[in-house]
Amino acid sequence: xxxxxxxxxxxxxxxxxxxxxxxxxxxxxxxxxxxxxxxxxxxxxxxxxxxxxxxxxxxxxxxxxxxxxxxxxxxxxxxxxxxxxxxxxxxxxxxxxxxxxxxxxxxxxxxxxxxxxxxxxxxxxxxxxxxxxxxxxxxxxxxxxxxxxxxxxxxxxxxxxxxxxxxxxxxxxxxxxxxxxxxxxxxxxxxxxxxxxxxxxxxxxxxxxxxxxxxxxxxxxxxxxxxxxxxxxxxxxxxxxxxxxxxxxxxxxxxxxxxxxxxxxxxxxxxxxxxxxxxxxxxxxxxxxxxxxxxxxxxxxxxxxxxxxxxxxxxxxxxxxxxxxxxxxxxxxxxxxxxxxxxxxxxxxxxxxxxxxxxxxxxxxxxxxxxxxxxxxxxxxxxxxxx
Amino acid sequence: xxxxxxxxxxxxxxxxxxxxxxxxxxxxxxxxxxxxxxxxxxxxxxxxxxxxxxxxxxxxxxxxxxxxxxxxxxxxxxxxxxxxxxxxxxxxxxxxxxxxxxxxxxxxxxxxxxxxxxxxxxxxxxxxxxxxxxxxxx
Ligand SMILES: [Zn+2]
Numbered sequence: 164x165x166x167x168x169x170x171x172x173x174x175x176x177x178x179x180x181x182x183x184x185x186x187x188x189x190x191x192x193x194x195x196x197x198x199x200x201x202x203x204x205x206x207x208x209x210x211x212x213x214x215x216x217x218x219x220x221x222x223x224x225x226x227x228x229x230x231x232x233x234x235x236x237x238x239x240x241x242x243x244x245x246x247x248x249x250x251x252x253x254x255x256x257x258x259x260x261x262x263x264x265x266x267x268x269x270x271x272x273x274x275x276x277x278x279x280x281x282x283x284x285x286x287x288x289x290x291x292x293x294x295x296x297x298x299x300x301x302x303x304x305x306x307x308x309x310x311x312x313x314x315x316x317x318x319x320x321x322x323x324x325x326x327x328x329x330x331x332x333x334x335x336x337x338x339x340x341x342x343x344x345x346x347x348x349x350x351x352x353x354x355x356x357x358x359x360x361x362x363x364x365x366x367x368x369x370x371x372x373x374x375x376x377x378x379x380x381x382x383x384x385x386x387x388x389x390x391x392x393x394x395x396x397x398x399x400x401x402x403x404x405x406x407x408x409x410x411x412x413x414x415x416x417x418x419x420x421x422x423x424x425x426x427x428x429x430x431x432x433x434x435x436x437x438x439x440x441x442x443x444x445x446x447x448x449x450x451x452x453x454x455x456x457x458x459x460x461x462x463x464x465x466x467x468x469x470x471x472x473x474x475x476x477x478x479x480x481x482x483x484x485x486x487x488x489x490x491x492x493x494x495x496x497x498x499x500x501x502x503x504x505x506x507x508x509x510x511x512x513x514x515x516x517x518x519x520x521x522x523x524x525x526x527x528x529x530x531x532x533x534x535x536x537x538x539x540x541x542x543x544x545x546x547x548x549x550x
Numbered sequence: 551x552x553x554x555x556x557x558x559x560x561x562x563x564x565x566x567x568x569x570x571x572x573x574x575x576x577x578x579x580x581x582x583x584x585x586x587x588x589x590x591x592x593x594x595x596x597x598x599x600x601x602x603x604x605x606x607x608x609x610x611x612x613x614x615x616x617x618x619x620x621x622x623x624x625x626x627x628x629x630x631x632x633x634x635x636x637x638x639x640x641x642x643x644x645x646x647x648x649x650x651x652x653x654x655x656x657x658x659x660x661x662x663x664x665x666x667x668x669x670x671x672x673x674x675x676x677x678x679x680x681x682x683x684x685x686x687x688x
Contacts, residue, residue: 291619298557298677301666302642316611361625364625
């Protein structure tokens with residue numbers, strides 16, 4: 164594998180864009196990323212698009228081709244990927260792999276999704292049916308259910324509190340208020356979080372990420388030509404993908420996929436958790452971020468609640484986490500989420516993060532978990548970026 | 551006319567002591583699965599033997615959902631149940647009112663076969679639930 168760098172990024176603020184087409188959202192992000200890299204569309208040699216549920220909520224087939232032909236990218240290989248909530252990260256990983264193997268020098272990765280055009284019921288019903296053997300969705304489990312169950316077991320085993328979980332939402336909404344691209348821009352207090360509407364006890368509404376529409380794109384290049392396109396190219400020091408093992412015999416307080424992906428990513432980058440200056444992790448629910456601290460090695464198993472309470476995951480702490488505001492502020496725009504996390508880290512490493520800048524940041528970790536089947540995440544991606 | 555049907559044909563079988571959940575035991579390595587599988591994911595052997603799973607298990611964790619799929623009234627308590635066979639089942643929890651006082655991680659739970667929810671036509675979908683063990687079923 165050869166060294167790969169990020170030469171351009173481009174995203175649009177996540178929000179409600181039901182009046183615009185999926186295609187136009189994708190175009191806008193790709194145009195921004197290609198401009199940011201100082202390229203022309205014809206420079207792109209391969210493209211991967213992340214889009215989760217195009218047929219489920221009425222989006223068209225061949226979304227990658229539809230978007231790219233409008234901006235002058237034709238002929239090259241264009242591939243759509245799907246990997247649950249990590250769909251965008253999967254597109255980025257494939258683009259990285261294509262450049263890292265030497266198959267091409269310049270690849271585009273983008274993700275696009277319209278979540279607000281579908282009803283909650285329709286989205287929930289995607290999790291029902293006979294695809295998964297145990298039929299948990301048909302019996303009433305859901306994404307909030309899975310994480311509420313994890314929260315309860317974590318509280319029981321490690322003494323994690325409702326307050327500590329609320330603090331994740333408070334921290335992320337605080338940073339979201341400083342991010343012009345976040346969907347929710349109002350900060351909240353612990354008391355407000357705990358008093359809000361219950362979604363799945365112990366998780367209240369502000370502890371569950373909102374949905375959204377949007378797009379995010381990145382241009383990856385072989386490191387040897389990166390300076391031609393960017394004055395501050397950001398190296399991809401690690402790009403790792405793993406899948407779940409679905410254990411029945413493990414305590415439901417751990418993302419085994421995180422542990423394995425992190426181990427591989429640290430090894431690939433030649434770094435450890437102590438070298439990470441900041442991270443964007445998959446905070447679909449407040450408790451998830453707490454468990455990710457532990458499984459990514461930011462703190463010991465069981466200490467995640469205290470890690471946030473003591474400020475270690477805030478700006479100025481040991482490892483600032485989700486300075487973008489995270490999914491809890493930006494919203495989860497499935498196909499675009501992973502690349503949106505990468506955009507935040509590139510901005511931070513370039514020193515362009517404004518009022519939420521982590522001073523002197525040189526190494527950053529991106530983590531994106533993809534979907535749940537029964538007792539385990541189906542996929543997990545970790546990228547380590549270096550200035 | 552409204553009908554009642556099992557969530558999956560083949561999940562429940564009477565092995566001689568009333569309906570039980572049907573597990574599959576691998577003839578080669580002895581691992582037990584629910585639901586039964588075409589091959590053993592651990593050793594790829596075929597011809598799993600159908601066996602009754604325990605009616606009783608331990609409550610690994612629980613929660614209470616205020617949202618859910620159509621045909622399932624909210625709020626409703628949910629949990630993961632650990633069976634002695636080494637299987638973790640997701641389950642609706644029943645007869646545990648008030649759930650936040652009654653339910654405890656580590657308590658013994660017992661299976662009941664009941665309507666889980668209704669489908670879009672109002673037909674009842676029947677499956678398993680777990681209730682705190684030792685009470686008289688109502
Ligand atoms: Zn076997």
